Amino acid sequence: MKKLVAFSLFLAMVVIILGAYTRLTDAGLGCPDWPGCYGNLTVPTSEGKVLAANEAYPDRPVEAGKAWNEMIHRYFAGALGLCILAIAIIALRNRHKGTPVKLPILLLGLVIFQAALGMWTVTLNLLPVVVMGHLLGGFSVLACLFLLYLKLTGERSLPRSTLAKPHSRILPIAAIGIVVLVGQIALGGWTSANYAALACTEMPICEEGWQQRLDFSGAYSVPEAENYEYGAHDYNERMTMHIMHRAGAVITCLYLVFVAVYCLRTHSLTKRVKRGVMVMLAVLSLQVALGISNVVLSLPLLVAVAHNGVAAALLLTLVWLTWSLLYAQQRVSHSTTHGGHYG
Numbered sequence: 285m286k287k288l289v290a291f292s293l294f295l296a297m298v299v300i301i302l303g304a305y306t307r308l309t310d311a312g313l314g315c316p317d318w319p320g321c322y323g324n325l326t327v328p329t330s331e332g333k334v335l336a337a338n339e340a341y342p343d344r345p346v347e348a349g350k351a352w353n354e355m356i357h358r359y360f361a362g363a364l365g366l367c368i369l370a371i372a373i374i375a376l377r378n379r380h381k382g383t384p385v386k387l388p389i390l391l392l393g394l395v396i397f398q399a400a401l402g403m404w405t406v407t408l409n410l411l412p413v414v415v416m417g418h419l420l421g422g423f424s425v426l427a428c429l430f431l432l433y434l435k436l437t438g439e440r441s442l443p444r445s446t447l448a449k450p451h452s453r454i455l456p457i458a459a460i461g462i463v464v465l466v467g468q469i470a471l472g473g474w475t476s477a478n479y480a481a482l483a484c485t486e487m488p489i490c491e492e493g494w495q496q497r498l499d500f501s502g503a504y505s506v507p508e509a510e511n512y513e514y515g516a517h518d519y520n521e522r523m524t525m526h527i528m529h530r531a532g533a534v535i536t537c538l539y540l541v542f543v544a545v546y547c548l549r550t551h552s553l554t555k556r557v558k559r560g561v562m563v564m565l566a567v568l569s570l571q572v573a574l575g576i577s578n579v580v581l582s583l584p585l586l587v588a589v590a591h592n593g594v595a596a597a598l599l600l601t602l603v604w605l606t607w608s609l610l611y612a613q614q615r616v617s618h619s620t621t622h623g624g625h626y627g
Contacts, residue, residue, distance in 0.1 A: 285374050285383065286436045292367040293433055296426040297596060299364050302357040303422060304592035307476060308585055312415070313513055314350030316341050318406045319358065327351040361402065364425075368395045371432075387432045394425050410512040415477035420470060423599055430600050434607050454547060458606040461543045465602055468536040469595055471529045474504075479515035480522035481583050487576070490527055498524050533575055540568050540602075547605070557608045564601040570594055 306312060315321035322328050322337035327348055338345045368391050375388035401418040408414055475481055484490035502517065503524035509516040517525075547553060547561045574591040581587060 285371065285378070286433065288367060288371055288374070289429060289433045289436060292364060292371065293426070293429045295360065295364045295367060296422070296429055297593070299357070299360050300422045300426060300596050301589060301593045302353075302360055303419070304589045305585075306353045306357045307415070308583075308588050309350065309353055310513070311350035311353035312405060312410050313344065314347060314352070314354035315358075316344040316406065318403045319362075321351055321355050322346065327355055358402070361398070365395045365399060368392055368425075368429075384432060384435050387428060387435065391425065391428050391432070394421060394428065397421060398425060408512075409510065410477070411506070412474065412477040412512055413506060415512075416470060416473040419473040419477075420466070423466070423469060423596060426596055427599055427603050430603055431607070434604075454550060454553075455606065455609050457546060458543055458602065458609055461540055462599070462602045462606065464536050464539050465599055468529075468532040469599070471525075471532040472591075472595065475525045475529045477512075478517050478522060478525055480517070480525040481578065481588070483519065483522040483526040484530070485579060485582065487579060489530065490523060494523060494527060498527070500524055503528070533572070537568065537572060540564065543605075547609075554608075557605070560601065560605040560608045564598070564605055567594060567598045567601050571598055 306314070315327070317323065322333070322341065324333065324337075328334050328337045328346060328351075329348065334346050368388075372388040372392040375383050375385045379385045398418065398421040401414055401421055404411070404414045405418055484494070497520040499520045502521040507516045515522065544561045544565050548558060571591070571594045574587055574594055577584075577587050578591055
């Protein structure tokens with residue numbers, strides 16, 4: 285089961301990257317129906333099928349490149365769903381052997397909801413709330429798969445009452461870091477879903493006079509529109525989204541650096557935990573560089589896709605760090621209980 289979870293984890297990362305690529309190439313409606321493409325299991329390529337597709341969807345003629353981007357994303361997402369279904373079945377069958385069950389069942393529920401969000405993304409014409417929810421759902425599946433993998437390695441958590449006090453203070457600090465990062469990912473998802481990534485092209489905040497144009501109520505509302513492709517908000521609203529994403533980036537960066545410094549200054553932490561901290565800092569630095577490059581280089585496709593992928597990697601490093609802190613506390617507790625030495 286561990287190998288299947290590891291493969292699913294890899295597949296989840298691929299799905300996130302493909303989803304970002306689909307969104308950034310404006311291929312979210314490359315296939316205007318769901319789950320097929322113009323009524324087919326694959327993109328229509330023959331002359332007859334293309335003509336039939338264009339007649340069925342006159343407002344959305346076949347664009348093979350965009351359609352393939354969308355369908356490849358769906359194929360990989362479908363494969364991931366089947367893998368998670370298999371994980372849930374195996375977990376239920378082996379529940380008497382100590383195999384985790386709650387997390388696989390949660391994952392199955394998440395991936396079913398993800399499929400529904402994928403459908404609504406198309407049927408509701410890229411409604412921003414749905415697009416952002418689909419993004420967050422993908423990150424949630426990834427994080428839960430990683431947590432399940434960690435559990436299957438044998439590093440199981442002990443009751444919280446056994447945790448050592450010095451490390452108990454760090455654990456909620458790291459956990460809050462996950463919440464802060466997810467909030468920032470949501471801001472980025474909202475910015476991307478509303479096509480506001482290039483609303484500000486100057487550093488460090490935005491073009492001159494941005495203070496007078498801020499519109500928070502408009503930026504975080506959903507205007508009525510038949511189609512949300514390419515966005516339905518005005519410039520001031522998109523500018524506000526973009527500025528808030530930048531502000532969130534600063535807050536997230538400062539908080540994660542604080543977490544790192546706090547951990548590194550705690551001498552009793554294991555080398556494993558400190559390695560996790562250093563990995564987190566390296567990934568955070570890369571993410572900041574990619575974010576700045578998106579603005580300076582006017583959102584090049586590969587950089588923008590990498591920005592999404594590295595955000596996912598950063599989330600995993602925080603999950604890893606939090607789990608490592610918990611595991612370190614277990615070792616402190618075990619050593620104290622048995623009169624051993626911890627270092």
